[in-house]
Amino acid sequence: MHYLDDTKALLRQLIAYPTVSPDSNLELIEFLAGRLEAVGARVDIHRDATGAKANLFATLGPDVDGGILLSGHSDVVPVTDQNWSTDPFEMVERDGKLYGRGTCDMKGFIAAAVAMAPFYAERVKDRPVHFAFTHDEETGCLGAQALAQILRAQGTRPGVAIIGEPTSMRIIEGHKGCYEYSTHFTGLEGHGSGPDRGVNAVEYAVRYVARLLELKDQLKARAPKDSRFEPPWTTINTGALVGGVAHNVIPGKARIDWEMRPVQSGDADFVKADLHAFCTHTLLPAMRAVSPDADIVTEVMGEVDGLIPADENEAKDILMELTGANGADTVPFGTEAGIFQSLGMSAVVCGPGSIEQAHKPDEYLALDQLTECLVMLERLGGKLAA
Template identity: 60%
Template sequence: MTPARLDHCKEILERLIAFETVSTDSNFEMIHYLAGLLTESGATVDVMTSPEGGKANIFATLGESRQGGLLLSGHTDVVPVEDQAWSSDPFKMVEKDDRLYGRGTCDMKGFIAACMASLDVLKDASQYQPIHFAFTHDEEVGCLGAHTLVQEMRERDLRPRLAIVGEPTSMRIIEGHKGCCEYTVTFSGTDGHGSRPEIEVNAVEYATQYVTRLLEVRKELEARAPEGSQFVPPWSTINVGALHGGSAHNVIASKATLEWETRPVNMADLNYVKDEMAACQNALIDRMHSVSSKADIHLEIIGETPGLEPMKNNEARDLVSTLTGANGSDLVPFGTEAGLFQGLGMDVVVCGPGSIEQAHKADEFVSLEQLDLCLDMLARLPRALAASA
């Protein structure tokens, strides 16, 4: 890649890092900056404000058609920096030893910066197929922006054919990852003196019975592992993250809160887990009501993000193999927005600059070499799309 383009990418990335788009805060400034760059390049740009306000997604298109083509996707939010021992201001990019340091450099503003620095070549590529951009909010807290964007795309019948999600993969081609579904369960019992547990509903006791069934289902999932699964472990998993409840040794607990997640390898396993735990919840409620009609259990869905299921035929994988020269592809344990786009019928891969080992840590960085490889990949798009037109 030419030094001038890499320098341009660094300038854009420095601007992006300065936008403090922690998931708890607004991403408006960054979104409007990106919208300006895209508009100047001739793209059709939609800024879609979130239902609750304060945040937004971008869907933009270079080229005449809004159907088919290639989608380049990235999230604009970053994780917090509190209680991390940074060597410098995390929102001021620092270059040192051929690395660029700052919150979001690899996860995943580096990819977005590379896209923006390549708008001229992407505009050339759009004469063969439309090039779409999807930049979202709140990926780090449940892919909230992508859920909204995908629904909007479905309603507007916006259907790119291929997608590259630029999460940090060290520019490896990733064609699969598990889903990530998170839940909070609140148990409401009745309090009373610890000497008469038989006349009250102990919320902690019912929460532990729920957990017991969760652990049984977790074991059952091992036997459901798809034949030839390449995931590690090859089956869907369940994790009990936190259990809070009660107030004292001699007081019957009236409240308990359970936080748990499942990472399914496919939708069939997710549906199995949900069906089994719904049956468990109903049975526990019946037993609670036999003591007190005031008792209850409430399940809150924090986020349900589908996985990216590996496909035998995947045009996106083949395209990125051509662009990068890579001969193979991998699976990863972490989640992305890719499965949501796959759910719209797209062929999808995850491929972006930087290592996931640097994400979410103090002194997060992306190397200049990785950015250069990403810029090279994008620069090859016009020829690759022309050949397939």
């Protein structure tokens, strides 16, 4: 396939941009904008409040509703403390695999989509093709949520969204949401010999974790009978509990990092309402009886809706036709797909590479996966010319 060499060359350039989530992605976004503008796309770059990050939204074809959106995130996870055998930001081809940070998650799909843009520009007729490349997916899908607000305000209404996360080219029609929080406890420091004269922030944090464990069990009974997820219920995970300075000091500060992955929006409301009541009526009165300044504050790190399987899903139908698959699956990991679904698009996740390689040292994308993706994208051109 003649698009493979172009895609590999483009991917090499994308990997060379070290777009680790805390850092700027502007140079990469401007590079992609130039590539798309060169084939006639209308390109908008939307910066975040800091000016250091940006989303790209581009369109080939008429300014009408119902287009097909190809989406990917531009940020990658850090390589700090990972033992790489090669420079993670220099793509290396070896034994039928392309190594480099972001090759599968998910610059491989971005490279494939942009490499196909000249082909789409020649074939597009009544149905536009859109490109959406976002920032900060790895840290809460912040870019996609900001882009969704802009598209909603502009009245831009693509009909189909294909999110190219690494699925080994399987069609994914559903995944759980991902809600991440940091809950901060402010107590009152003191000498460990007089525990009643202080407010032990760590101990109250432990009681909060105990409540999370109770909710964790209760959520199992709330699992929808027809749930296709594994496990079928909403999960809670306590990722970190940080606090304290010494054996003999009552800790005045503590923090819990935790997440839940809802299978249905009502579960998230159930958990948040229960925790609010527990803090308001149980923990805080006890803390403030000793120190009026004691407090519990939950910081929302990200609340990303899941992708809900739909009985009617044009995106799934198109991908099944293009790939020859006879069905679609669900996965436990999260993507930006639910955000696009919330805008009224039918959405699926389908992209080259395996999630098993993502975020690891020596991340790679197999060439046969990239080729399979390009075949699918080339067939998609027929939908634009129909």
